[in-house]
Amino acid sequence: MGNVASMSTIHKRIKDLREKLGLSMEQLAERVPVSWQTVQQWENGKTAPKRARLEAVAKALNTTSEYLAVGAAKHLGADEFVAVRHLGVRLSAGHGKTFLSEDEKSRLLFRADFLRTAGVSPEQTVSVSVKGAGMEPLIPDGATVLVNRAATSIINGQVYAFLQNDEVRVKRLHRGNGGFITRSENGVGKPDPRQDFEDSKIEIIGRVFWVGFRL
Structure with missing residues (x-):
């Protein structure tokens, strides 16, 4: 409960942006901050960031919470x-x-x-x-x-x-x-x-x- 967006899409955007920044799971975890296991769960689709955490994740990945939540349908894609x-x-x-x-x-x-x-x-x-x-x-x-x-x-x-x-x-x-x-x-x-x-x-x-x- 309380999770936002579809986990089948948000986890891929988190992983793609993290890898494009050259960050490890541990480094992203330190920026949020959460445990690296939490980042791993976000990326493998088991969970997604809750609303209270989404803004911190977006800031750590130099993007917006809107992009993480809804993807490129309304916002720039990772390839841009x-x-x-x-x-x-x-x-x-x-x-x-x-x-x-x-x-x-x-x-x-x-x-x-x-x-x-x-x-x-x-x-x-x-x-x-x-x-x-x-x-x-x-x-x-x-x-x-x-x-x-x-x-x-x-x-x-x-x-x-x-x-x-x-x-x-x-x-x-x-x-x-x-x-x-x-x-x-x-x-x-x-x-x-x-x-x-x-x-x-x-x-x-x-x-x-x-x-x-x-x-």
């Missing part, structure tokens, strides 16, 4: 989503964070038409987490951003992820004096203390074009 790599490196909006690696940690699903409208390709798009309050309120501490790795030419005032002295940072960039000037969002447009960098001291990773965060 693309999986974007989420890298194991944290961008810093404050004092910088040591650049550790670009190991893929997981994948996030985004609508294919959203990426097309943004003018980016899935292959050149990565998501990373931001640490620090330097870009608040535009990019809160802990937010996830999408980075277009094909966009490495500086457009003054746009937000970029860049590597500087083995630190990965996310700031607004401007060209100036033969190098770059960085500006934080909460600095009221003032240049950062280390404002001027030569080209050889900075490596552009890509332009930030989307931000998402938990309320």
Whole structure:
């Protein structure tokens, strides 16, 4: 009692989205949170998420509860989503964070038409987490951003992820004096203390074009 939608369809949508995100049953279970055995029962059709749990499952799978409940008849199907790599490196909006690696940690699903409208390709798009309050309120501490790795030419005032002295940072960039000037969002447009960098001291990773965060 209390279950929603047909278990013969909802379980397949949960499994398909989980696999497209590259998540194990245990990883999905941690996101909800439930036991991995519960996720297994959802996917093999023995049970389905109750209404109180459905929204949490949808959020963990980067979809909507409506899609899980009714499928593609009224909503986009799983084949209209693309999986974007989420890298194991944290961008810093404050004092910088040591650049550790670009190991893929997981994948996030985004609508294919959203990426097309943004003018980016899935292959050149990565998501990373931001640490620090330097870009608040535009990019809160802990937010996830999408980075277009094909966009490495500086457009003054746009937000970029860049590597500087083995630190990965996310700031607004401007060209100036033969190098770059960085500006934080909460600095009221003032240049950062280390404002001027030569080209050889900075490596552009890509332009930030989307931000998402938990309320």
